[in-house]
Amino acid sequence: MPAPTVNVSVTPRGSMEILSQREVRNLSEVGSGSTYQLFRQCALAILNTGARVDDARSILEAYADFEVEIRQLDRGVRLDLRNAPADAFVDGHMISSVREMLFSALRDIVYTESELHNNRADLSTSSGITDYVFHLLRNARTLTPGVEPKMVVCWGGHSINEEEYKYSKRVGHELGLRNLNICTGCGPGVMKGPMKGATIAHAKQRVLDARYLGLTEPGIIAAEAPNPIVNELVILPDIEKRLEAFIRVGHGIIIFPGGAGTAEEFLYLLGILLHPDNAELPFPLILTGPRSSANYIQQLHEFVGATLGEQAQTRYEIIIEDPVRVARRMKQGLAEVEHFRRERNDAFHFNWLLRVEQDFQLPFDPTHENMAALELRRDTPPHLLAANLRRAFSGIVAGNVKEHGIRLIEEYGPYELRGDAQIMQPLGALLQAFVDQQRMKIPNGEAYRPCYRVVS
Incomplete structure (x- = not known):
C-alpha cells in the first residue's frame, strides 16, 4: 500500500x-x-x-x-x-x-x-575551517553572545533499548531543572530523550527561552529524521564540521549508551582533548547510563585504556544510574568553563581556544581503499590514533545507515580494517560487543550483517 x-x-x-x-x-x-x-x-x-x-x-x-x-x-x-x-x-x-x-x-x-x-570559505587551513564552521552557525543564528555557559551536548545511540531511553530522559529532566539547554544530533533515541526530559523540567521552572539545538549533516538526516522537540536545527555540510560545531558551541558533553556512531563521537572528542595544547582546557565529559548498561560503559572505558592509554581515561568521568549526580557534576563543570573563559577573555558562545587539527577536520571518504589504509598502530601518538579510530567508526556508520556506504558494501563487500594486534583485538572485541548487544542492528526486522572485517 x-x-x-x-x-x-x-x-x-x-x-x-x-x-x-x-x-x-x-x-x-x-x-x-x-x-x-x-x-x-x-x-x-x-x-x-x-x-x-x-x-x-x-x-x-x-x-x-x-x-x-x-x-x-x-x-x-x-x-x-x-x-x-x-x-x-x-x-x-x-x-x-x-x-x-x-x-x-x-x-x-x-x-x-x-x-x-x-x-x-578557506578550507585549506585549520583556522579557515573553524572560521567556516563559525560562519555557518552564525548564519543560523545559533550563536548567542553574552549568555553564560549552559549548553550541554548529549551523545548516544539512536536505536537504544527502552530502559536506556528512559534514563536519558531522567538525566535531561535533571539538566532542565538546573536551567541548562540541550544540544543533540536531533534524531531519535538519546538524541530525543534528554530533550524530552528537559522540556518538562523547563516547564516546571517556567523557562520560556529554552533551547533544543539539533546539529546534523545531510548523510545523517536522511537516515535519522529530526525529532519534533528540536527548536533550532542546523545542517552542517559534512560529519567533520558537524562534530566541530558540537564542541565549539557545547560547554560540556554527556555520552549515553550507543553504537558505532557514539564511539565515533567519543573518540573524536578524546583525540582533541589529548592534544598537548588542550591539556589545561576544562571540558566536562561524562559517560553515563542505567545500571543495565554498566557493562557497555566498562567495555568502552577498557577499549580507551587499551588503545589510547590511561591519560585518555582521565579526561572523562563515569557515573552509573545517578541522573542527579550527572546534572550536578555537569553544572559544576560548566562553572569551571565559565571561570576559565572569563580569565582568558574568551567567548562563551564559541570555544575559540580549543585546538582542533586538520586530522579531525578534513572530510573522510569511507571507501574500501581508505578504510584499509587507516594507520591503526600502537606507536602512533594517542591524539592521532584517536583520529584514525574515529575514521574507522565513521566508515562503519556509513556502511550501516548511509545510502552511499550501503551501496559500496553491496558492491564490494565488507570494509577491511588492518593494524597492530594490540589495537585490532580490542577494536574487534568492542565491535562484537556492539553486535551482541544489538547496538548496530538496523530496526527493519533483519539480523545485523557486519559491514566490516577486522584483520590484525
Whole structure:
C-alpha cells in the first residue's frame, strides 16, 4: 500500500524569506542538480519527522515521486511540495516544527552552496575551517553572545533499548531543572530523550527561552529524521564540521549508551582533548547510563585504556544510574568553563581556544581503499590514533545507515580494517560487543550483517 501523500505550498516563518535569483535557479530545477537533490533529500527526511525508519534509501524509495520546487515571489519565497508525506500535516496545515526545520534546511544548504561557490570559505587551513564552521552557525543564528555557559551536548545511540531511553530522559529532566539547554544530533533515541526530559523540567521552572539545538549533516538526516522537540536545527555540510560545531558551541558533553556512531563521537572528542595544547582546557565529559548498561560503559572505558592509554581515561568521568549526580557534576563543570573563559577573555558562545587539527577536520571518504589504509598502530601518538579510530567508526556508520556506504558494501563487500594486534583485538572485541548487544542492528526486522572485517 503506497504511503499517503499531499500536494501543498508553504512559506517560511521567521527566516529565509528572500533568495537571490541565482539561488532560486540552483534549487528550482526539479530533478536536476546536486544542490536540488541534496535539499530534496533533507526536506523529505524532515517531512518524515517521527517515522521509525533508519535507512535513507527506504525513505527515498517510499516517496520516489516526492518533488519540491522553490519559487521566488515578489513577497518572498514559497515551496511547492508534491507527493509530500501526509503525516507532516494536520487538517491540511503543516506542523509548525516541521515547517521551521524545513526552512532551516533551505537556509543552511543555500548558505553553504553560496559560500563555496563564491570562494568565501578557506578550507585549506585549520583556522579557515573553524572560521567556516563559525560562519555557518552564525548564519543560523545559533550563536548567542553574552549568555553564560549552559549548553550541554548529549551523545548516544539512536536505536537504544527502552530502559536506556528512559534514563536519558531522567538525566535531561535533571539538566532542565538546573536551567541548562540541550544540544543533540536531533534524531531519535538519546538524541530525543534528554530533550524530552528537559522540556518538562523547563516547564516546571517556567523557562520560556529554552533551547533544543539539533546539529546534523545531510548523510545523517536522511537516515535519522529530526525529532519534533528540536527548536533550532542546523545542517552542517559534512560529519567533520558537524562534530566541530558540537564542541565549539557545547560547554560540556554527556555520552549515553550507543553504537558505532557514539564511539565515533567519543573518540573524536578524546583525540582533541589529548592534544598537548588542550591539556589545561576544562571540558566536562561524562559517560553515563542505567545500571543495565554498566557493562557497555566498562567495555568502552577498557577499549580507551587499551588503545589510547590511561591519560585518555582521565579526561572523562563515569557515573552509573545517578541522573542527579550527572546534572550536578555537569553544572559544576560548566562553572569551571565559565571561570576559565572569563580569565582568558574568551567567548562563551564559541570555544575559540580549543585546538582542533586538520586530522579531525578534513572530510573522510569511507571507501574500501581508505578504510584499509587507516594507520591503526600502537606507536602512533594517542591524539592521532584517536583520529584514525574515529575514521574507522565513521566508515562503519556509513556502511550501516548511509545510502552511499550501503551501496559500496553491496558492491564490494565488507570494509577491511588492518593494524597492530594490540589495537585490532580490542577494536574487534568492542565491535562484537556492539553486535551482541544489538547496538548496530538496523530496526527493519533483519539480523545485523557486519559491514566490516577486522584483520590484525
